[in-house]
Amino acid sequence: MSANVLLEVKNLSQFFRIDRHTTIRAVDDVSFHINEGETFSVVGESGSGKSTLGRTLIRIYDAHSGSVTFMGREIGGKLSSDSRKFLRKNMQMIFQDPMASLNPRKKVLDAVAFGLDINHLSGDKNERLDKVVKVLKSVGLSEDHLTRYPHQFSGGQRQRIGVARALIMEPRFIICDEIISALDVSIQAQVINLMRRLQKEHGLTYMFIAHDLSMVRYLSDRVAVMHLGHIVEMGTVEDIYEHPLHPYTKSLLSAIPHPDPDAEKDRKRFVYIKGGVDYNIGTIRQLSDTHSILATDEEFSRWQQNDYSLFLK
């Protein structure tokens, strides 16, 4: 793993104001970094703020506060047109539902070339076509598919189009927002293998947003566990899966289903007690160089003594 930091996020917050009395703190004072060439995964239940985090990084939303440094440039605040171009080219996103993210009235050729077109990078007609064909081939589709519409594809193929569309900009960093959760298990494996192959070939850096913890373990280098807008625990795959300390992480891990009926019969699952931990009063503590956790003094000492009675049932 290279130690070059590609993306650094400091104290990032994203609030949504519903009305005078209610503000939703979707992402609340989050800090982390992503190294070049690694796969960083963000896991958590729905509503934990993981998708909002991804969308804020790529500037679908403007951050409420905090700073984001990407490849040495500040992209958290107001963007100059130069920075905007830089960001659009180097950071791309793939979404969960491939049908909803493709325009049903656009042929594959135009859907994939759209990023080039609006950034004036497509060149002449042949050049544009060449680029699209090349990227389609690299995701396992062929020239025959160029003139088809999204509805003529299966779910797995549509997701490949989504990947092709991100890839054509030759980005350095791709945010993958639940890209496999709408697919069948057998197809999930195909898409994941594709993503890993592309990562090797192009030296890409990924941020995976997911709730499927077995897949995350398989493909990540580092993992951040998010809950209610906070990163509650962060570390390498080994830190999180072998030595989890936070009760929320423990409850998530205990919920992973195993294809093993006998073991499942007497498996103990933990339910996280809501309101047991107030994230706003905790501070980030380092357990090791790579492993950190959000906790107060008291919580921290309890968890280290393996006392979870107040937090799990």
Add this chain to the structure above:
Amino acid sequence: MKENRILEVNHLDLSFRLGNEVNHVIRDISFHLNQGETLAIVGESGSGKSVTTKAILGMIDDNGFLGKGEILFRTSRTGKEDEIVDLTKKDKKYMQKYVRGSKIAIIFQDPMTSLDPTMTIGKQIMESMLEHKKVASKKEAMAKTIQLLDLVGIEQPEKRVRQYPHQLSGGMRQRVVIAIALACEPDVLIADEPTTALDVTIQSQILELIKDLQKKTGVSIIFITHDLGVVANVADRVAVMYAGKIVEEGLASEIYYDPRHPYTWGLLSSIPSLDGQDEEIYSIPGTPPNLIDPPKGDAFAYRSEYALEIDFEEQPPMFQISDTHFAASWLLHPSAPKVDMPLVLAKRIAAFNERRSQE
């Protein structure tokens, strides 16, 4: 039909007309459901698993038609003895009045689309009780609704009955859908991918709930899913479907620890293993066949590295492996060459067996 069976499907064929073509989605399938057990039907999208349950419920669209086959269901009317009816012979009116909702209920995948956004959840649960005359009065229906919500683990049910679906989270909504399905105390519950739209923690809670309800009410369950990883926890028996056929069927332990059909191998291998990062996850190449013109032999042969020549010529029969375990693969024929399952899977099963022998 055997004493302990509640539902039996024999040699069922089902097709849909599409213009001039006929899409043969279910091809001669047979299976049964024992009283009080959970049968998981597993397969990819398009394998025919959902449409099988729709056939059981008499919910086939107008362009669909049944070929041969029968669906036997053990049913009872108040004050009468049990009788066995063939659901394929009954008309829509009978199905609506005596079967659907009252005897066989279904939970769909997406709780948001199966609830009415303009109706309070209390009303939606009461609706089928009143329709099927399971309760004498609205007051009684309300009391039972509150009991049901409590049963499916919703806190403060008295308050919740007056709320609308949008006021509940995804997991809560799925609990309401389950409460509706249970409102008429059905004998059979069909769960069509009930956890696919939910995240892991909620998924495990809903699975626990379904298991718990089965213990309390004794309902028989058909559980439909594409993910073999999910059902290890709930299934007593598993049927694996591919291209409109059941290719392997057996007790959960037989399917997970001793799978025989290459397709089952493929499904099990594509679940990433939790210990260690393999270089590449096994994935089944290609896509399921088009059933407008189904392949002659074993439909999976075209995607299988284990296919024999005969697989392309002739449909394999169901070979019996034990009293409860069957698989349709020519590899089980006595004169077939011996092949081994994918290495990842063999390793994983060896690890399971080692752990089992230690205990």
